Amino acid sequence: MGATILIGRGEKLERVPNGAHKEELHLAPRFFAERLAFMTAEHHRVRNFVVAELPRAGGRPLEPLEIARSLGIEPVRLEAILGELEKNLFFLVRNDAGAVSWAFPVTSVKTPHRACFSSGESSFTA
Secondary structure, eight states, X not given: OOOEEEEEETTEEEEEEHHHHHHHHHHHHXXXXXXXXXXXXXXXXXXXXXXXXXXXXXXXXXXXXXXXXXHTOOHHHHHHHHHHHHHSSOOEEEOTTSOEEEETTEESSOOSEEEEOTTSOEEEEO
């Protein structure tokens, strides 16, 4: 029998040939590079900011104006960036009022999952 590995899919572990898994891993960098190609340095700044700030926000979502001011980005440009991040790869989610409530993996929405960080902050997670 050839080498196999176990992969978790849902609640089950499945055996797959090691070669098939290695081929998938080999393609992963190109796949992610293509999925991230739309992101500019500003997109990365916004995403990194909201991921870092949501745990510090005490369970509240981040308002777009607050994000724009903190990063020195024009509010109109920030709205475009938030829309692109929300649309392309589901990096973040805004609530009905337009505030960022999810920036994967953290969220201001109560979930069964919680992360505690070395900084002392904690956050619900996806």
